[in-house]
Amino acid sequence: MHFIWETMTETPVLQIRGLDARYGTSRILQGIDLTVRSEPVAVIGRNGMGKTTLCHAIMGMGPICDGSIRFDGVELVGRPSHQIAKRGISLVPQGRHIFRSLTVEEHLQLVDQRRPRRWTRDRVYQVFPRLAERRQSTGSALSGGEQQMLAVGRALLTNPRLLIMDEPSEGLAPIVVDKLVATLQAVLAEGTALLLIEQNLSVAAAVSERLAVMVVGRIALETSARELLADTDTQQRLLGIGAAAGFAAAGPTDVERPM
Amino acid sequence: MLLQVSAGWGRIARWTLMAAAIISYPHFAPQFWVVNIGAYAIVLGIITLSLTFLAAYGGMVSLAQMTVAGVAGYTLAILSSHAANVGSAILPWPWALAIALGSGTLAGILIGLVSVRTKGISLLMITLAIGMIFFYLTQQNTTLFHGFDGFRGVKAPIVFGMSLREPIVFYYLCMGVGIALYAAVSYMVRTPFGIALQGIRDNPRRLAALGYWVELHQVAAFGVAGFVAAVGGVLSLWYHGGISPGSVGITAMVNILIVAVIGGLGQPRGALIGALLFVLIQNFAIDLFIRERFNTVIGLTFLVIVLFSPDGLIGIWERLRRNRKRGLRSAPNGATN
Numbered sequence: 001m002h003f004i005w006e007t008m009t010e011t012p013v014l015q016i017r018g019l020d021a022r023y024g025t026s027r028i029l030q031g032i033d034l035t036v037r038s039e040p041v042a043v044i045g046r047n048g049m050g051k052t053t054l055c056h057a058i059m060g061m062g063p064i065c066d067g068s069i070r071f072d073g074v075e076l077v078g079r080p081s082h083q084i085a086k087r088g089i090s091l092v093p094q095g096r097h098i099f100r101s102l103t104v105e106e107h108l109q110l111v112d113q114r115r116p117r118r119w120t121r122d123r124v125y126q127v128f129p130r131l132a133e134r135r136q137s138t139g140s141a142l143s144g145g146e147q148q149m150l151a152v153g154r155a156l157l158t159n160p161r162l163l164i165m166d167e168p169s170e171g172l173a174p175i176v177v178d179k180l181v182a183t184l185q186a187v188l189a190e191g192t193a194l195l196l197i198e199q200n201l202s203v204a205a206a207v208s209e210r211l212a213v214m215v216v217g218r219i220a221l222e223t224s225a226r227e228l229l230a231d232t233d234t235q236q237r238l239l240g241i242g243a244a245a246g247f248a249a250a251g252p253t254d255v256e257r258p259m
Numbered sequence: 260m261l262l263q264v265s266a267g268w269g270r271i272a273r274w275t276l277m278a279a280a281i282i283s284y285p286h287f288a289p290q291f292w293v294v295n296i297g298a299y300a301i302v303l304g305i306i307t308l309s310l311t312f313l314a315a316y317g318g319m320v321s322l323a324q325m326t327v328a329g330v331a332g333y334t335l336a337i338l339s340s341h342a343a344n345v346g347s348a349i350l351p352w353p354w355a356l357a358i359a360l361g362s363g364t365l366a367g368i369l370i371g372l373v374s375v376r377t378k379g380i381s382l383l384m385i386t387l388a389i390g391m392i393f394f395y396l397t398q399q400n401t402t403l404f405h406g407f408d409g410f411r412g413v414k415a416p417i418v419f420g421m422s423l424r425e426p427i428v429f430y431y432l433c434m435g436v437g438i439a440l441y442a443a444v445s446y447m448v449r450t451p452f453g454i455a456l457q458g459i460r461d462n463p464r465r466l467a468a469l470g471y472w473v474e475l476h477q478v479a480a481f482g483v484a485g486f487v488a489a490v491g492g493v494l495s496l497w498y499h500g501g502i503s504p505g506s507v508g509i510t511a512m513v514n515i516l517i518v519a520v521i522g523g524l525g526q527p528r529g530a531l532i533g534a535l536l537f538v539l540i541q542n543f544a545i546d547l548f549i550r551e552r553f554n555t556v557i558g559l560t561f562l563v564i565v566l567f568s569p570d571g572l573i574g575i576w577e578r579l580r581r582n583r584k585r586g587l588r589s590a591p592n593g594a595t596n
Contacts, residue, residue: 081468084468090468110469
């Protein structure tokens with residue numbers, strides 16, 4: 001009874017129901033159901049399972065969608081990208097997608113609303129001092145880690161209600177990943193909802209307790225980080241992690257390490 | 260420190276020298292060099308500037324910038340006193356001028372609305388098609404556009420008792436307007452609108468995902484470029500004293516692209532430099548080679564530039580400057596060794 005009461009009163013931040021998405025004739029997503037409330041959700045899965053397409057579908061960035069994506073109760077399917085972004089969703093895309101010819105400062109200018117908000121340009125520079133040093137460098141001159149900081153800073157500066165991150169740990173040195181995880185936890189503490197897309201189970205588990213495993217365009221399993229880290233058979237079956245034993249051993253210590 | 264100070268003075272000296280040269284030029288140069296080379300190169304440069312702005316910062320190469328200039332030119336010609344209506348203007352000239360610039364800007368916006376759904380070659384073809392539609396409209400419509408003959412004997416307005424078409428006045432007018440537009444474009448690309456435009460050029464989908472309405476910005480860029488081209492179109496009308504379908508035909512349209520590529524599509528100043536070289540070739544190819552070989556010379560110049568310096572004359576100049584700097588920096592090392 002308590003459970004029902006809760007679902008009736010709290011409008012989920014993001015509610016995806018029966019989402020099909022396709023590019024041309026190839027169906028990438030098939031009947032996705034996923035709900036993000038105030039606690040973060042991590043979607044994990046191997047390459048080519050449709051994780052990035054899910055991000056693009058939410059942001060209205062290309063795939064043709066059937067089904068429903070509701071953000072704060074408002075239907076997003078069929079709306080153009082810029083309107084979706086304006087409603088308060090920000091995507092940190094896979095591969096960062098920094099503008100080659102714009103400087104760090106110009107990147108932040110683009111999204112700075114110049115209103116007193118939680119995230120300001122100064123705060124982004126405070127959280128990422130490295131970006132302050134490289135203020136006048138163009139996007140093409142930044143290292144991978146710097147680009148990722150900029151991509152995250154840019155997304156936060158829009159002061160989103162929902163932050164979507166597509167494989168933020170990809171191609172980053174472990175120390176940079178730790179820094180990123182710490183930043184994400186700080187962001188979450190302030191009440192921003194998070195949908196994290198990851199291949200790296202330990203990163204996903206460090207940020208989010210709720211995990212959804214994606215296999216060939218479907219959500220194959222919704223579980224908790226604790227359960228999945230303990231269950232090497234399921235890891236192997238759904239994630240096909242060759243070094244599954246290694247993950248199971250490394251995972252819990254990663255989770256418990258104070259960030 | 261001393262070096263820095265002297266470098267600062269060097270820059271001031273260079274700018275002063277350039278300003279002095281620009282201002283004194285019409286007083287020692289023959290009229291042909293002042294108007295037919297100097298002023299006309301700036302007029303052509305202004306129309307090309309509108310394309311360079313679109314291409315360099317918006318990543319959109321349009322062939323219809325001459326068309327936009329033509330819309331403004333025709334509008335002003337229709338509203339001005341000219342040979343066919345014997346001296347009576349339909350509207351006072353400031354009104355006519357404002358309407359002409361407005362119609363050019365509007366034409367830019369409309370062309371943008373039609374074209375921004377495409378890019379690259381498709382954008383080029385769509386703008387070419389729009390340009391051809393306007394060309395045939397002017398050529399075949401006799402009631403409004405006077406068909407094949409167009410407008411002749413269009414008078415430039417008289418301000419403070421001086422015709423704006425007086426050689427020296429016209430030169431200063433073009434120079435002043437050219438510098439103002441160049442400064443405006445250089446300023447605009449650093450404003451939030453300009454930064455967003457460059458973001459769109461680099462990655463339109465990403466900018467949309469940051470909450471920017473990409474198409475709106477692109478259409479606005481076409482509007483800005485439309486205004487710049489319209490100014491060029493008005494000056495071109497006053498320079499030629501008229502306008503005819505040939506002014507907006509396919510050769511004229513393609514010439515703007517050629518000027519832009521010769522100068523360098525990457526930077527606004529490429530437009531003015533490309534225009535200067537183009538006008539020089541246009542005027543002197545006849546003396547240097549057999550008559551009517553102007554297009555061969557332009558074609559060869561174009562080919563050489565595209566082959567050896569894809570970023571045009573500006574690119575050549577910048578490479579030379581970089582080499583010279585490197586030479587200067589390595590010289591002291593050479594001495595100590």
